[in-house]
Amino acid sequence: MTPFAEAVRLLRERKGVTQKQMAYAIGVSPAYLSALEHGKRGKPSFDFLQRVAGYFNIIWDEAEELFSLAGVSDPRVVIDTSGMPQEYTAFANALAKDIRHLPSSVLNELSDVLQRSRTAG
Numbered sequence: 001m002t003p004f005a006e007a008v009r010l011l012r013e014r015k016g017v018t019q020k021q022m023a024y025a026i027g028v029s030p031a032y033l034s035a036l037e038h039g040k041r042g043k044p045s046f047d048f049l050q051r052v053a054g055y056f057n058i059i060w061d062e063a064e065e066l067f068s069l070a071g072v073s074d075p076r077v078v079i080d081t082s083g084m085p086q087e088y089t090a091f092a093n094a095l096a097k098d099i100r101h102l103p104s105s106v107l108n109e110l111s112d113v114l115q116r117s118r119t120a121g
Contacts, residue, residue: 001037001039002039002073002075005037005038005039007066008036008037008066011058015056019033039075040075041075043070043074049066049067052066053067079092
């Protein structure tokens, strides 16, 4: 499940609606909404996001958070290392190969390293 899918699921639970009810109300198929909630679809469109925000009648800050989560929830990530030194390409490929097997403690460490590199640079 993606961060966006988890947020939508929680919103649905708060409102007490099923996937099917929500799907019909916002004009998408239940199959699409199910695939999105199970991380089998890519980033949703801006139009879809607006319909979700309207359906749940969420305030601007919550909508902004939802939109942000959608931006980091594409389950099929592509890392373009063209033009970078070879060690970047090797690292990206190793991560793609091994990510399913990394314990959460290692993911947390890598996330911390990325966060520190953003603030340092």
